[in-house]
Amino acid sequence: MRIKFFSGALSLFTGLSLFSLSSLSASAATPASISSPNGNIKLEFKLDNLGAPLYSISYKEKTLVADSKLGLVGSEAEFISGFSIASVDTTSSDTSWTPVWGEYASVRDNHREMAVKLVAPNPERLLTIRFRLFDDGVGFRYELPLQDKVNYLTLMAEKTEFRFCDDHTLFCIPGDYDTDEYLWSETSFSSLPEALASYAGHSEAQRAGGNTIQTPLLLKTKDHVYVNLHEAALVGYPAMLLDTNTARFSLSSHLVPDRLGVAGYLQLPFSTPWRTLIISDDARDILASQLIYNLNEPCAFEDTSWIRPMKFVGVWWEMFVGHKKTWAYSDDYRAKPGITDYDKLTPNGRHPANTANVLKYVDFAADHNIDAVLVEGWNQGWEDWCSFRKNRQFLFDAPYPDFDVDSIQRYANSRGVKIIMHHETAANAADYERQLDRAFAFMNDHGYDAVKTGYVGAIIPRSEHHTSQWMVDHVLYVADQAARHHIMVDSHEAPRPTGLCRTYPNWVAQESARGGEFESMGGNPPSHTCILPFTRLKGGPMDYTPGLFETRLSYYGEGKTEQAGTTIARQLALYLTMPSPLQMACDLPENYLRFPDAFKFIEDVPVDWKDSKYLEAEPARYITVARLDKNSDDWYVGAITDHNARTATIDLSFLPVGVKYEATIYEDAPDADWKENPQAYRIRKVKVNSRTRLRQHLAPGGGCAIRITPISK
């Protein structure tokens, strides 16, 4: 039966002649405007003489974004011009909310809002554009209300412009439909083509082409105004890239299409994600901003007691550095999951996800205040890695023969350690959904409460990209289904986060950027972790995997020559500068046992915070931050620099007046250097109080980590 329904469906829409030949009426309209609560940011909205919506933003009385277009283009209707303003509603709101975890125990949401209702004729089209101004920036989104003449919108493009006024500095990565695992360029509008050319041949993924870059994007004006441009609450919509007009210093939205060229399939009513600009002339405000979380919906769960921030070690780094160790149990690449009898397969003897090895990690975690152990390579399917080309790669409820899930869980339980599940999907999201219920039931049955997911390769369904609408929907579906099973999610190779972890706080972390693993694949320069907190991290925590103590890969003697752009002291600082409720100690236990006094900091450092104070910051250069433990009165400080040595000034005036503290300082030795002497650190204790101002030497590529504990009377 097919024809019947189509004629039925057509008749439903009888009379909805969506396009008309009559000319669009031009609407002259008075500009509408709104300011941030402190008045520093002003936004003006108007229609041009064709009735096309325009907005502009000024910061401290200087134009930051000049008149820029707004609009949506669907196959069934365009929302671009011909509008008149039906109403402008302005409201203000000052509330606060309590995150389940994060950098602050409480987050203030103080904003003014302006909702501009637009109407266009022939056929009638309704569009609301909602602006919210905070002291630290702007968010706006499109809202397509329920309306008589448009029901579905096959979205072809969003026409949002961001017209900046000068040749600003850009901190950016190339536009790509499938990956964001790039090193960052510090460039400018005019130099962008050259910067992007340097990425040629980088990736297997699909580059958007042209002068297209990704969000979160950081801009810096010649007046030292910083702007983080990103989006909030990406739900039911594709991710946004930005096309650059390098001559006009202008950016415009470039929605990630599916492979049929369609950006999104919408049904009205629908609200797009928020387009966000975090704005300040103090770089520290960019780091402190909670604007993107404020634009997300409140927590969707009544009970969040099962969500627990945690640190973990993992059977993982071994596969990157250790004597050709593998995720696969056997070297027979022709093995097929669900078909091969693994008990009959010859083991390769280089498979660390085996029971004995996992138990060693469990012991290490239990002995060192680490909550959990991630195990990768535990399940059947790694032998014949081949994403995109087959409908089933992995089984998610089938351990390898040498991984005794029951005895591992019994032992881990007895030692108070959790095992973290790993679900690599080979980017076959379709098959992962097939197996999802069973996979989560398997986790529940065996005591797992957190999963690291992965989407390495080209996506199945084959119409999709990693960041097209269907995949955006998929990862949220996985997080939501996981919540129903009381499971926390750490998604890798998923669309970059947009603050959804406020609404779904079981979605504790994502990768969605070039992580620490790349220290074994070309390396990350020291500046890399000085830019990520200004960009990628604004959407949510990153599973960056800090804690690398053996930074020279030549140590493992396999011809590898990479060296991580870091000292040991800097690795400790990353636990503060890269905050996440799910924080790995990435290195091998035996490496930690070589430096037990330094590892003590990782044992001690919390992963959830009552308060945070950004003390010093400049993108790609340095960050110094202090954080107050959520569960004690201990403060922690982390400071990092780029490849240049630096003296960090750590003003402890945030400490309560009159209270005495002891600071344990983990610092680069005077002769430390990421390249020549990365493992030279010193640990010293000093008495401090609110009047203390520490001046800390940071080595090239170095850092400093401090624990500040009240001295009991």
Add this chain to the structure above:
Amino acid sequence: MRIKFFSGALSLFTGLSLFSLSSLSASAATPASISSPNGNIKLEFKLDNLGAPLYSISYKEKTLVADSKLGLVGSEAEFISGFSIASVDTTSSDTSWTPVWGEYASVRDNHREMAVKLVAPNPERLLTIRFRLFDDGVGFRYELPLQDKVNYLTLMAEKTEFRFCDDHTLFCIPGDYDTDEYLWSETSFSSLPEALASYAGHSEAQRAGGNTIQTPLLLKTKDHVYVNLHEAALVGYPAMLLDTNTARFSLSSHLVPDRLGVAGYLQLPFSTPWRTLIISDDARDILASQLIYNLNEPCAFEDTSWIRPMKFVGVWWEMFVGHKKTWAYSDDYRAKPGITDYDKLTPNGRHPANTANVLKYVDFAADHNIDAVLVEGWNQGWEDWCSFRKNRQFLFDAPYPDFDVDSIQRYANSRGVKIIMHHETAANAADYERQLDRAFAFMNDHGYDAVKTGYVGAIIPRSEHHTSQWMVDHVLYVADQAARHHIMVDSHEAPRPTGLCRTYPNWVAQESARGGEFESMGGNPPSHTCILPFTRLKGGPMDYTPGLFETRLSYYGEGKTEQAGTTIARQLALYLTMPSPLQMACDLPENYLRFPDAFKFIEDVPVDWKDSKYLEAEPARYITVARLDKNSDDWYVGAITDHNARTATIDLSFLPVGVKYEATIYEDAPDADWKENPQAYRIRKVKVNSRTRLRQHLAPGGGCAIRITPISK
């Protein structure tokens, strides 16, 4: 993490240089040949001077298929030429097997087999072509064994030719990637372009273009040899269409690609479906052939006791003919499943899937020996029908407010009637898989044991067609998952069947052709049901929905003018000529109550058989068949004709000698005529035995149905 794996994967394949520049070696080879057990069919295999495989088929010493090419083309390797024959293994087998249901209590599988192992160099490629010859036809398939130089094959094309030798008559429908719901053309190679042109504008689906037609295809030679060309055991592979070379009288395989242009993603070892030719100079043999089932794997289930053939009525035809009745509960097309609160929606008052109406159907079924009631439109989501454009259309565990699933089940149970579930997916197979576990659990919880599935519209995942590889996999996945829940499946808009119901006997029926519903959408001419058993039905039973008693749609007074191409007596005969273990009585109960004596036949007729005897047959002209009830000694006969009146000769010599029977004959009245007088029938009883030869008048578009019951001593 992404790059790592790709380099890892590449290194796995180091040394597998799949293509070589060295020239292919030509292999001269002796032809290999094999005959059917009775010797009527002969097949010869050889390599041409480029080492390309060729086969030919003769029937009764005349060439039927001249030298035709064989081969597969993948992105990674081609299996086309350069071959030499490594071995030819010939075996024979004569067994029989017991279907769970069907036309015969036991099926004989008597065949000779020839496996030709081929090898090509540079790089080494192994290909086995396996031929099986039965007395009623030929099957062959490609087998790609495990081999060192090829692991994956991204299949771009299959190069199977069928070179016929003359301008045969073709009974065919247009090639289409998404639908098979066409009327049949009786044409020829030379007239095919003209015939296909007549379908212009027929369908919303994607036509394959060119002179492409579908299987099952029926050919008839000038010597009155009939050939059904189709495939068996379509698993993990796309459906096959046929490109026609009208001048050369040749067909070649045209695999349905996905929207990226790829036919299939294979991992070796892999066996393709069988390419099948059912061959006979007696048209009755085509109908009787079990060749396609014989080429499928045995039943996959140990316990089949839960699979029960059945008849059903349905809340269904009302929506086609009844006063604008709808599947939807409300007329608010903007309602969204999972968002709308249906309890607050205004009901449209034209929604037959309501409790009171369903209970009437239950009573009717219970009173008239009907096993089950199908209810369509019971679940949320019909208001805003829009396939392809959104990720969720229907909920499969959410009844409409006026459908009380619990009280309906209680009442149905009390009356011994089953309710058949309906899962229309709007072709969103991806979302159906998301909901599948819960949907089947909902069915189990509420006592449903059969589901009619539907895929109306364009497929999601949007890379797919209805008959591309992923969807072939999907429908089998659904059938297999259903079996785990002891659920029977009747799939509509699914890839046309290829005998898989032998292996998965819970897959009791499919639509996969233009069904009885089209009597309300343009009508089906009488010849339509005279060709379907020669074509579509060879792959498996069809849910055709016979039993239409009110054949004039003008009866319902809604401006509809269609008239079904049938008399009432013919509708009764369809229960024999269109055998299915799931057989609908499609009309409204009130229409059956107008003709209770005729409906008695539908009450009595079984849906599962011990034996079947095809007495008369000519494609698109007439069929006469007798069948022995599996559970009694009653025989049933059905006879149909096209738009021409006919006298059927019903030779009852198949009855056991010496046993006396009473025949109840449901026949067209002398003045009956599908157009002018469709409801004129007579019922009479006569004594018969094995010496009886009945001569039955069939009206234009008419038929005859007979129940033959032993007279107890």
